[in-house]
Amino acid sequence: MSSATRDQRPEPPQHRARKRFGQNFLRDPGVIMRIVRSIAPRPGERLVEIGPGQGALTEPLIEAADGVLEVVELDRDLIPGLRVQFFNYPDLVIHEGDALALDFAALKGDGAALRVVGNLPYNISTPLIFHLLGAREAIADMHFMLQKEVVERLAAEPGGADWGRLSVMAQYYCRIDALFTVPPEAFVPRPKVDSAIVRLVPHAELPSPAIDEALFADVVRQAFAQRRKTLRNNLKTRLSGEALAALGIDPVRRPQTLSVAELVAIANHLAGESP
Known part of the structure; x- marks a missing residue:
């Protein structure tokens, strides 16, 4: 999208972050671009963003993906703003609802494996990861912003205090890469904890397959x-x-x-x- 077109785009309605949805909106341009570089989206890929919020990450993702993107947003009050903000992208698909209830395998269908990204609310991050692990055969990779503590648990090694059920189950199914930390000042409102970016790549072949x-x-x-x-x-x-x-x-x-x-x-x- 040209800078002229971007300047002519209508401003989305103002929205106040809601605690019940665990909303903290990413604002730091440097962090946003570092996340996008880590994802390295390319045209023709099936990108799905969970929790686009006010579109801070959505914009560079959709431009990198040549205008094709699917997003999942639970907060109905944010949907009109996203439609206004991205009115010039007819191939943007907005799924209104809870990502925990979305059938990602059905979403993939007969198409290419999904690349799932998102700034996940702290209050649903662990159950959502387990939900996505259940749909791993439909997923090429996942890049998430999570509470730093959760990323440390995902990427932990045996013997440490962070090693637990989440570590075991995630590493059974995926390769885990903790990428970088994001400070509270990158968000509005500021969370009380640090965040971090993590990459999960489902194993093509399980290193230690379970019979059951x-x-x-x-x-x-x-x-x-x-x-x-x-x-x-x-x-x-x-x-x-x-x-x-x-x-x-x-x-x-x-x-x-x-x-x-x-x-x-x-x-x-x-x-x-x-x-």
Whole structure:
């Protein structure tokens, strides 16, 4: 879009950020462009932005994608502003509703895999990530702005305080790259915590495939239910300490010391015992 056309575009209505939607609108141009460079969108790709808000990230994304973009916005009061702001882009598709309820596999259909991006509200970031992991076969990659603490958990390594259920499940399905931190002053209103950008790329082939992924997820949930207790205590309803030792896993270890592969080994052992 030319600068002249941009200058002639109507101003969108003013909007006050709503706490119930966890809204913090990105304003820093330098941060915005750094995010777009990290995503590196190209014409012909299927870009989906979750929570476009007032369009700060939407504008450089849609220009890089040659005018083709889909956005998902829950706040109905923001929709008119987006339609005004991007009236010159007829190929912009706005999905009005909750991204947690959106069927991303159906959205992909027979088309190219989706590239999902967004400044995710802190209050739904973890459940939304799990929802997207469930649609991973429809997704090429994901780039999200999240609370820094959540990014640290996603990218954590076994043995640290940040390693937990989210780390295990995300890394089972995806390669995780923590990219850079974003300070509170980049937003209006300012959040009380730092944010960070993370990239999730679904594995083409799982490094440690589980025989039964639902069972694996249950094992991970149970293992981390009480982090201060040993594996033998946390998993005592599923297998004995002797069975853990036979797998080469010390039963007195804490769950946060186990790798994805070790947790998969436990789940696969249980799957092999199932009738």
